[in-house]
Amino acid sequence: MEAIVLAREQGIDLVAIDDKAARSRASQTGLRPIGTLGLIVLAHRPGHLDASTAMTKVDELVDIHGLYLSSHVRRQIRRQLGGSFTGTVKR
Known part of the structure; x- marks a missing residue:
């Protein structure tokens, strides 16, 4: 708070x-x-992070920090990154 x-x-x-x-x-x-995911997407929009780097950061949140992402949220992230990333978010 x-x-x-x-x-x-x-x-x-x-x-x-x-x-x-x-x-x-x-x-x-x-x-x-x-949230953190929103910040990653926001950083991608003006070109500070390319889609691959942005998805790597999302992967790190999931793999290292234990963040759970539903399939729906994964699709939303890819769409917001312009659909330019073809990899998958690991769980």
């Missing part, structure tokens, strides 16, 4: 939060929460 307080104090509306309850609270207070 510290991120929410800090964002409001600083007048920032986009806040990086992965916790589901905190994301809900952020939305209720008028903030726009974005």
